[in-house]
Amino acid sequence: MANQDLRVGIIGVGMMGADHAERVVHRTAGARLVAVSDPDTARAEALAAGFDGVRTITDPLALIADDEVDAVIIASPGFVHEEQVSACLERGKFALCEKPLTMDAESALRLVEAEARLERPLIQVGFMRRFDPEYAAMKELLDGGELGRTLVVHNVHRNKAVPPSFRSEMIVRDSLVHEVDVCRWLFGEEIDEITVLAPAPTSAAAEGVLDPQVAIFRMAGGGMATTEVFVNCQVGYEVRCEAVAERGNVTIGLGQSVFVRQDGRYGGDVPDDFRSRFGRAYDLELQAWADATRRGEVVGPTAWDGYAASAVCEAGMESLASGRPVTVGLVDRASVVGATR
Numbered sequence: 001m002a003n004q005d006l007r008v009g010i011i012g013v014g015m016m017g018a019d020h021a022e023r024v025v026h027r028t029a030g031a032r033l034v035a036v037s038d039p040d041t042a043r044a045e046a047l048a049a050g051f052d053g054v055r056t057i058t059d060p061l062a063l064i065a066d067d068e069v070d071a072v073i074i075a076s077p078g079f080v081h082e083e084q085v086s087a088c089l090e091r092g093k094f095a096l097c098e099k100p101l102t103m104d105a106e107s108a109l110r111l112v113e114a115e116a117r118l119e120r121p122l123i124q125v126g127f128m129r130r131f132d133p134e135y136a137a138m139k140e141l142l143d144g145g146e147l148g149r150t151l152v153v154h155n156v157h158r159n160k161a162v163p164p165s166f167r168s169e170m171i172v173r174d175s176l177v178h179e180v181d182v183c184r185w186l187f188g189e190e191i192d193e194i195t196v197l198a199p200a201p202t203s204a205a206a207e208g209v210l211d212p213q214v215a216i217f218r219m220a221g222g223g224m225a226t227t228e229v230f231v232n233c234q235v236g237y238e239v240r241c242e243a244v245a246e247r248g249n250v251t252i253g254l255g256q257s258v259f260v261r262q263d264g265r266y267g268g269d270v271p272d273d274f275r276s277r278f279g280r281a282y283d284l285e286l287q288a289w290a291d292a293t294r295r296g297e298v299v300g301p302t303a304w305d306g307y308a309a310s311a312v313c314e315a316g317m318e319s320l321a322s323g324r325p326v327t328v329g330l331v332d333r334a335s336v337v338g339a340t341r
Ligand code: ISE
Pocket: 159, 174, 175, 178, 231, 274
């Protein structure tokens, strides 16, 4: 496949899937969008009509099985991920699955085990922040060792507003899940324990929704991380991360790329949502996925990363309900995936 275009099918063409469709068509070298699937067939047809040579296939499992589809981007809701990722594994097709990998640790682990039985990785999970140039530079600096051991990581994750259907647990499973992955990746360690607390909620939150939330992670090697997640902050999309190491600290997300002074004031724009803030990260993520898939490899976050994140979030939701720290009970990694991945 290395010399041919990767023929990509996308399942789910809501906000993220439609964004990826445009990205595959216009900004991913060596990849070609050939099919899309969505329960809202009118939406799928309207999207396909905007591009040349893109078919709609109503049944997502038929899209996965289609001979003209080499690899699949899964951007459907999390509750159908297990079935769709399993079908990709059964057909031996590479999949880039948007986060969360599945809705709970048990089903995510089933996918890790099914992939391990194939003895070749096929799944990448869409934790795009690992491809963001600022996060990547931070990781490189910390791994370089000059700053010494990383002691604490502080995160801020704010969305301008979310619909009333975005409940307290979703703040953990859909939003905090990014910091779960970022902290596992930056420290290079699992999260052993999580506490999620909530102050008195903002008046902008829907009835009964605990927003903002503050999470504390205890890392397996003794480090700690704090995260404020605030999904109705009203201002715009803000993601910041500061890593404090023994001989220095690194901060990303200050958003100072374009800084204007005018009429006695100074400042810049706050991005509206994650598609603009992480647009470059998504582009790099898809390019890396397409390149690796054509080589027959997986780069970036693995099925294990998806499982570990689901397990931490499950413990986080329990902690949010009880107000107490909850231990994350991961299965032994080597016994499932071997020592290599
Ligand atoms: C959304 O699903 C994302 O993945 C965004 O990155 C995050 O900021 C947002 O809170 C989630 O709802």
